[in-house]
Amino acid sequence: MFRRLSILASLCACAGAMLAQDLSTIQIHGFATQGFLYSSSNNYLSANTSAGSLAWNDGAVSVSDSLSDKLRVGIQLHVYQLGDLGGPTLQVDWATGDYKLNEHFGFRAGKFKIPIGLFNDSQDVDAVHLWALLPQSIYPNDNRSVTLSAMGGEFYGRAKLEKNAGTLVYRAYAGYRPLDLNGGYVKSLDLDLAALDVEFGLPVTLVSDAPPGNIFGGDVRWQTPLKGLLVGFSAFDQDIHGSGGAIVFRVARNTVTQQYAQFERGKFFVAAETRRMPVTTFATVTTAGGPVLIPDPLDWRSWYVMTGYRMSEKLQLGTYYSRFADAGAGAGKDPARISNCSRDWTVSARYDFNSYFYGKLEEHFFLRQAGRALRPRHRSRLLRRLEPERREAAVQRSGGQDRIQLLARFED
Amino acid sequence: MKKRRLSILIFGVALGCTALQAPGHAQNVVVIVNSGVRETAASRDDIRAIFTGDKSSLGDGSRVTPVTLKGGPAHEAFLKTYVGKGDAAFRTGWRNLVFTGQGSMPKMFDSEAALVDYVAATPGAIGYVSKATDVGKAKTLAVR
Numbered sequence: 001m002f003r004r005l006s007i008l009a010s011l012c013a014c015a016g017a018m019l020a021q022d023l024s025t026i027q028i029h030g031f032a033t034q035g036f037l038y039s040s041s042n043n044y045l046s047a048n049t050s051a052g053s054l055a056w057n058d059g060a061v062s063v064s065d066s067l068s069d070k071l072r073v074g075i076q077l078h079v080y081q082l083g084d085l086g087g088p089t090l091q092v093d094w095a096t097g098d099y100k101l102n103e104h105f106g107f108r109a110g111k112f113k114i115p116i117g118l119f120n121d122s123q124d125v126d127a128v129h130l131w132a133l134l135p136q137s138i139y140p141n142d143n144r145s146v147t148l149s150a151m152g153g154e155f156y157g158r159a160k161l162e163k164n165a166g167t168l169v170y171r172a173y174a175g176y177r178p179l180d181l182n183g184g185y186v187k188s189l190d191l192d193l194a195a196l197d198v199e200f201g202l203p204v205t206l207v208s209d210a211p212p213g214n215i216f217g218g219d220v221r222w223q224t225p226l227k228g229l230l231v232g233f234s235a236f237d238q239d240i241h242g243s244g245g246a247i248v249f250r251v252a253r254n255t256v257t258q259q260y261a262q263f264e265r266g267k268f269f270v271a272a273e274t275r276r277m278p279v280t281t282f283a284t285v286t287t288a289g290g291p292v293l294i295p296d297p298l299d300w301r302s303w304y305v306m307t308g309y310r311m312s313e314k315l316q317l318g319t320y321y322s323r324f325a326d327a328g329a330g331a332g333k334d335p336a337r338i339s340n341c342s343r344d345w346t347v348s349a350r351y352d353f354n355s356y357f358y359g360k361l362e363e364h365f366f367l368r369q370a371g372r373a374l375r376p377r378h379r380s381r382l383l384r385r386l387e388p389e390r391r392e393a394a395v396q397r398s399g400g401q402d403r404i405q406l407l408a409r410f411e412d
Numbered sequence: 413m414k415k416r417r418l419s420i421l422i423f424g425v426a427l428g429c430t431a432l433q434a435p436g437h438a439q440n441v442v443v444i445v446n447s448g449v450r451e452t453a454a455s456r457d458d459i460r461a462i463f464t465g466d467k468s469s470l471g472d473g474s475r476v477t478p479v480t481l482k483g484g485p486a487h488e489a490f491l492k493t494y495v496g497k498g499d500a501a502f503r504t505g506w507r508n509l510v511f512t513g514q515g516s517m518p519k520m521f522d523s524e525a526a527l528v529d530y531v532a533a534t535p536g537a538i539g540y541v542s543k544a545t546d547v548g549k550a551k552t553l554a555v556r
Contacts, residue, residue, distance in 0.1 A: 094513040
């Protein structure tokens with residue numbers, strides 16, 4: 001029941017990042033990373049980590065051009081593999097036209113990275129982080145595609161405050177995004193759907209349709225008069241839809257809030273974030289006896305605190321503590337109960353061999369994995385909302401256990 | 413386990429305190445701009461914001477585009493004096509902007525002479541060189 005999970009993650013990454021070719025105003029940049037995951041017990045992030053796994057890589061190429069001093073266009077293509085997630089398909093990470101009228105007002109349109117907290121928009125850019133894995137309570141690797149980017153528009157700007165009170169940096173956006181059918185979120189829904197299908201005697205199906213869900217929100221950060229201290233707040237409103245076979249699922253419109261602070265001075269930095277995501281998922285199963293609605297209320301609360309120090313130009317060390325709890329508003333969930341929370345204590349080192357090549361070595365001490373898209377022995381959340389006897393019958397009959405083993409590969 | 417966590421935390425705080433006590437560096441670089449830029453002076457905060465990609469104009473609204481050296485004493489002195497970061501952290505900041513679609517990498521030069529030539533010839537360009545370097549037709553920007 002209570003299981004401590006230790007993971008050693010070693011990442012050797014080639015940031016060909018700065019292999020830039022200046023063709024007049026055109027810039028081309030790229031990076032490629034290869035990771036190695038090893039866990040002392042159990043498997044993690046859908047990879048076979050207890051035996052050591054190389055199934056963790058990322059790569060991206062961006063091309064941008066400044067058409068004038070106010071207008072810039074660009075596109076970035078991204079490919080990733082993490083265990084059973086992702087694949088060889090190139091995805092458009094972002095593709096925008098960016099018009100900056102002045103410091104107070106700029107506008108981007110197209111597919112843009114969503115600004116949430118300190119790292120949401122850069123969580124798939126390994127080259128810019130000390131960490132191999134960002135705090136998973138707020139930036140889960142197997143679930144990142146849900147809020148990474150959106151089609152639509154955003155405006156941005158900054159305003160210097162009177163009386164040397166610092167600077168406000170602001171962004172607001174609206175758009176939509178389809179679900180990544182190869183991402184962890186959809187893979188976990190696949191397991192939910194399979195279990196429900198069996199429970200209701202329906203053919204087992206996967207998520208086949210994930211039409212765009214809306215998202216809109218904003219981010220405001222205050223660069224305080226104290227040099228290096230940043231304080232910020234993000235909020236966004238979203239909904240998600242999809243279907244597979246006789247099941248239609250919907251994540252009701254919900255508002256996610258995130259607060260953060262960062263202090264950076266010289267070689268030292270410390271940062272902390274907290275996020276709250278109250279959300280209810282509904283699954284509607286069409287049966288011979290009529291539609292059955294299964295609600296699943298969640299109240300995810302996450303936070304972390306991290307610090308790092310650059311020992312030299314090449315070596316950077318850091319540590320963080322990350323915590324997640326599901327308070328399950330209205331569902332009678334106890335956030336203090338171990339099955340509803342997870343913790344992660346991490347130590348990390350990054351060594352930059354030169355401007356283009358670096359390596360990371362990181363160790364995590366995990367306690368449980370509640371809140372992950374793919375958890376140990378993934379049991380359908382939706383299925384748990386059914387009566388106990390029907391639920392157990394469904395789990396036993398689902399055959400989904402095989403797929404569960406395939407995806408989560410956790411063993412007691 | 414608790415003892416280990418406590419040790420790590422104390423280590424982090426100690427390192428942080430050490431960093432905060434790091435001495436400043438003497439100003440031995442000058443900031444230069446293309447002669448077409450009307451502004452003659454800028455605040456230290458503005459220089460920092462321009463070279464970290466946060467801003468793209470000077471106080472009078474003049475649009476500027478930063479260019480940098482690839483390395484060397486002038487580059488290191490500039491970063492420590494005006495940006496408050498080392499080269500690795502400086503590049504990481506720009507990579508963050510580039511790979512999230514928020515900015516373009518500054519043009520980088522091997523030599524101060526090449527940087528001066530570029531700034532002198534390119535409207536809106538802003539860079540830095542050693543005090544001893546001849547800035548030619550570029551204009552020196554006073555930093556308050």
